[in-house]
Amino acid sequence: MDVAALFSGGKDSTYASYMARKHGYQIKCLITIVSKNPESFMFHTPAIELTKKQAELMGIPILIKETKGEKELELDDLKIAIKEAIKKYKIKGIVTGAIESVYQSSRIQNICNDLKIECFNPLWQKNQLELLEELLKNNFEIILSGVSAYPFSKEFVGRKIDKRFVEEMKLLSQKYFINPAAEGGEFETLVLNCPLFKKKLCIKLTSILGENYSYRGLFE
Amino acid sequence: MILIISICMEKLHYLEFVKPIEDIIINEGRKFLAKHYNELTEEDIKSTKKIIICGTSLKDNEFIKDIKKFQWMKEYEKPILGICGGMQVVCKVFGSKISKKTEIGLFKEKFIKDFLGVKAGSEEYVYHLHNFFAKMPKNFEKLAGKSIPQAIKHKHLPIYGVLFHPEVRQKKMIKEFLKI
Missing domain, CATH: 3.40.50.620 (HUPs)
Structure with missing residues (x-):
């Protein structure tokens, strides 16, 4: 179809x-x-x-x-x-x-x-940690393009979603009741590469705007 | 072993209407077999302890044309839960008619009697996704729904039907069904 x-x-x-x-x-x-x-x-x-x-x-x-x-x-x-x-x-x-x-x-x-x-809606009701793990397994290269909830500080912007990040989300979701894959809008993501791409998206994080656990990156 | 029956004609809808049910069953530590109704064997039906018939998309109504393939239900006697399109299948097998009514999104429904862990008199926000509904079949009781039946149960057999999708906001109902 x-x-x-x-x-x-x-x-x-x-x-x-x-x-x-x-x-x-x-x-x-x-x-x-x-x-x-x-x-x-x-x-x-x-x-x-x-x-x-x-x-x-x-x-x-x-x-x-x-x-x-x-x-x-x-x-x-x-x-x-x-x-x-x-x-x-x-x-x-x-x-x-x-x-x-x-x-x-x-x-x-x-x-x-x-x-x-x-x-x-192929991701409907999907467990969020399972989703993060599947993304890694399927070679998705993803970064955080913005954050908008405690405890996500400025340092999270531009950070890659890797094994260490997933482990951290497991802990944070238990501690702060956040959604580990940000279904509640805790952070936004940008896909740099995945099996659908012919080559990687090359970008540079030029600056980070925002305050108080609400930041977004500017890329070029 | 729990048998999960898919009525989806589109492969991709499996992830949306069947997998969420599988996930609830896995979380409860139970085993299941999931199959499309076109692939069911007599052995599948005989060897399972209970059956859940999942729903499908708004546009997909092929299963109603295939109602002959569900006639085994009349002799099954073990617990069955029909969800949305699955409820329409149950009702149609037991002789009721399908009519048009579109409901999409969250709706408040009041439960007339206790139903799979929900107490009589309580109201729940349920997720609807249907263009059709089934009228009450003979020997069934309406347990929720004002203008149209939203939750039903067979008067003598453990056969249940819900027009809404409990896998979205009422996962506890499916867990309760697993306990029967």
Whole structure:
């Protein structure tokens, strides 16, 4: 089946795309929604400008749509983008990286149902430590592009997700009740390399903005 | 051994509708066999102690056309839990009709009687993902749901059905079913 993946450039949407391809689905395009609202309920903004480069490395066309990020209006923008993907790439389904968020997934399910296409959430209800371990096993190279919760300090920005990081998350999740794979938005990620990429995304962390356990990296 | 039956026509939906149930069973330290209904053998059904029939996507309704493949259910007599599309299968086998009604997202449902660990009178936010529902079959009792049946049980047999997805917000219900 030909599908489009909702793509933010982070670990969940990239891994969901990878799972879709592994199961024999053709990813005809990526859809990225750039929200101007940093508090968007639907779309996560850090490092999203790099999705264009990631799409190039995957050799998959990308549809980028800007939204003001107002609560329900951003869903109209998403629907317009999906309609464009149906028209342009004849897709029959959408793949998302939703894990736990009923808010996000039910809204995307509604849009797909209206447009009479399939909706795939291959990471739905997945254990977050299992997800981190699978990412490492499948050679995903990921860094943290931003953090937004205690105890994530400035030093976490740009840090690689490796075995040591996963072990640390196990301990932190017990101590602070955080989600080890950041399903609660504790940190944002950026995929630098994975089996979908033809070569690695080469970037440099130029500066870190923010304060009080809320920081994001600027990359070039 | 618990038999988990998939009704998904799309391979990728297995991860969304079947694997979360497998994970709950694994966490409870129980063993399972997961199969698509098209691949079931008589031996699979005979050798298992209970059965969970999982749901599928909004667009996938192929299983209803294949209802003849579930007739073994009438003689099974051991515990069965049908989830969403799985509940529709149970109801259809026991003679009820399927009708249209779309519900997507979290909905508050009140439980009329005790149901798999949920006390009578309590309200729960449940996750819905369906375009269809099943009317009440004969010999079943409605345990939740106002306008349409949301949780049902056979009056004499340990056969349960839920229209919502307990694997999202009511994992305890599946754990309770495992204890029966």
